[in-house]
Amino acid sequence: MMIDNESAPVRVVLYEGDGADPLDATDRAGVLRSLLDRGYMVSDARGGTGGALAASAGERCFIVIGQFGGGVAPRLEDGAGGAQIATCDISGLSPDAVLSAVENARDGQPMNQPGAWKPWFPVIDYDRCTNCMQCLSFCLFDVYGVDGDNQIQVQNNDNCKTNCPACSRVCPEVAIMFPKYAAGPINGEPVSDEDLSREKMKVDISSLLGGDIYSRLRDRSEAAKSRFSKERDSDKALGERKRCLTKLAAQGEIPEEVLASLPSPEEIARKAEEAKEKANAALAANRSSD
Amino acid sequence: MSERPPILYCRCAYAQVVPDAVKDGVLDGLCASGGGFDSVADLCEMSARKDPRLAAVAEGGPVRIAACHPRAVRWLFHAAGTPLGEDAEIVNMREGDADDALGELLGGEAKC
Ligand code: SF4
Ligand code: SF4
Numbered sequence: 001m002m003i004d005n006e007s008a009p010v011r012v013v014l015y016e017g018d019g020a021d022p023l024d025a026t027d028r029a030g031v032l033r034s035l036l037d038r039g040y041m042v043s044d045a046r047g048g049t050g051g052a053l054a055a056s057a058g059e060r061c062f063i064v065i066g067q068f069g070g071g072v073a074p075r076l077e078d079g080a081g082g083a084q085i086a087t088c089d090i091s092g093l094s095p096d097a098v099l100s101a102v103e104n105a106r107d108g109q110p111m112n113q114p115g116a117w118k119p120w121f122p123v124i125d126y127d128r129c130t131n132c133m134q135c136l137s138f139c140l141f142d143v144y145g146v147d148g149d150n151q152i153q154v155q156n157n158d159n160c161k162t163n164c165p166a167c168s169r170v171c172p173e174v175a176i177m178f179p180k181y182a183a184g185p186i187n188g189e190p191v192s193d194e195d196l197s198r199e200k201m202k203v204d205i206s207s208l209l210g211g212d213i214y215s216r217l218r219d220r221s222e223a224a225k226s227r228f229s230k231e232r233d234s235d236k237a238l239g240e241r242k243r244c245l246t247k248l249a250a251q252g253e254i255p256e257e258v259l260a261s262l263p264s265p266e267e268i269a270r271k272a273e274e275a276k277e278k279a280n281a282a283l284a285a286n287r288s289s290d
Numbered sequence: 291m292s293e294r295p296p297i298l299y300c301r302c303a304y305a306q307v308v309p310d311a312v313k314d315g316v317l318d319g320l321c322a323s324g325g326g327f328d329s330v331a332d333l334c335e336m337s338a339r340k341d342p343r344l345a346a347v348a349e350g351g352p353v354r355i356a357a358c359h360p361r362a363v364r365w366l367f368h369a370a371g372t373p374l375g376e377d378a379e380i381v382n383m384r385e386g387d388a389d390d391a392l393g394e395l396l397g398g399e400a401k402c
Contacts, residue, residue, distance in 0.1 A: 025318070025321045025322035026318075026321075028321040029317050029318045029321040029322075032317060032321065032329060033314070033317060036301035036303055036317075036329055036330075036331050037301065037303050037331075038331075039303060039331045039332075040331060041328070041329065041330045041331065041343070042328070042329045043326070043327075043328045043329075044320075044321070044326040044327050044328070044329070045326050046324075046325060046326035047324070047325045047326050053298065053328040053330075053343055053346050053347055053350075054346045054350055059342075059343065112331070112335060114303045114304045114331060114332065114335075115304070117304070117335075118304055118305045119304050119305070119332060119334035119335040119337070119338045120305070121338055123337075123362060123365045123366055123369050124365065124369070125361060125365050126365070126368065154369060157338050177361065177362050177365065179307070179334050179358060179359070179362040179363075179366060180304075180305045180307050180334060181307075182307070184359075187307070187358070187359060187362065187384075188358060188359030188360075188361045188362025188363070188365075189359050189361070190359075190361065
């Protein structure tokens with residue numbers, strides 16, 4: 001589940017200063033690992049340094065954990081009155097038990113859910129981007145738009161189809177990254193000359209595929225689906241469909257969910273036209289301001 | 291404790307693209323070092339959500355960030371509307387091993 005942009009989820013502070021016994025390095029690492037893997041942000045406050053993350057205006061909820069001893073945690077209050085601070089004694093607790101204690105202390109405050117959502121969205125390298133609008137014309141899911149200066153922008157992260165890096169393949173400048181992608185340069189590795197020439201060849205992806213990429217993919221997906229429906233109860237049909245889609249996905253790097261959720265041909269035509277108009281309008285505005 | 295910029299460690303918890311051995315080794319090394327540090331579950335997730343705390347990192351002066359490919363990390367901050375300063379150093383845990391990354395994080399010089 002996503003939480004909204006304004007609220008900053010709980011931050012855990014591991015306190016080992018005056019009044020608390022220090023943890024040994026292995027225990028410290030165990031506690032951090034279990035909290036981070038659950039999605040918490042954790043500040044290890046040793047040395048009293050603020051670290052890289054000074055408390056920011058949006059932060060309202062802190063949980064201070066430490067080996068305070070005797071099972072009693074001190075009561076803390078924000079002098080300015082804005083933040084809620086809970087404390088937790090973790091003396092003798094295993095990392096899992098620390099996590100449970102923190103979950104209890106969180107008391108329903110907003111929290112993210114690692115695993116429930118994969119942060120998959122295009123990230124533009126503006127050092128490379130030439131504002132050509134190919135990505136805007138290509139994407140059917142309104143992920144891209146332009147800002148007030150007609151500069152390309154990722155506007156609707158949430159619309160992006162998980163694991164689909166297709167738009168990065170359309171970009172002639174290799175400017176679109178998906179940091180969670182497995183391979184370079186899409187994952188953010190430096191772009192080589194070889195990458196660049198390979199991507200330049202793919203500039204007109206629709207002509208490369210011999211027509212409208214979306215119609216073709218959709219036709220093939222429909223064919224796979226109808227074969228499946230005729231042999232509904234057969235494991236063989238299931239296997240066949242899976243093989244067919246896997247092959248398609250492997251060829252075009254388009255995930256099955258995207259193929260399955262492609263809109264109707266009419267809708268595709270309408271959306272493609274809309275995206276093209278938006279791109280053309282932005283390009284024209286950029287030309288006239290040059 | 292040596293004078294070094296504050297450290298931010300990214301756990302890449304939402305879709306683990308950083309090898310476990312490297313990210314665990316780096317976390318162990320930071321926990322065994324003499325100073326504190328901040329750590330986040332997943333910088334990609336924070337960028338997608340435009341988490342206001344990214345601004346605290348970007349505007350807080352020199353910082354060393356242990357995450358993945360520097361090009362990706364820089365533009366993730368930019369995408370959140372909080373571009374990193376030139377003095378931010380990014381240590382890539384997707385390449386090399388934990389010792390390399392720790393050397394860059396805790397040593398005098400980090401490359402980005
Ligand atoms: S296709 Fe690439 S170069 Fe063209 S506007 Fe999109 S990101 Fe920029
Ligand atoms: S910034 Fe890199 S290391 Fe951090 S969550 Fe994103 S992909 Fe993973």
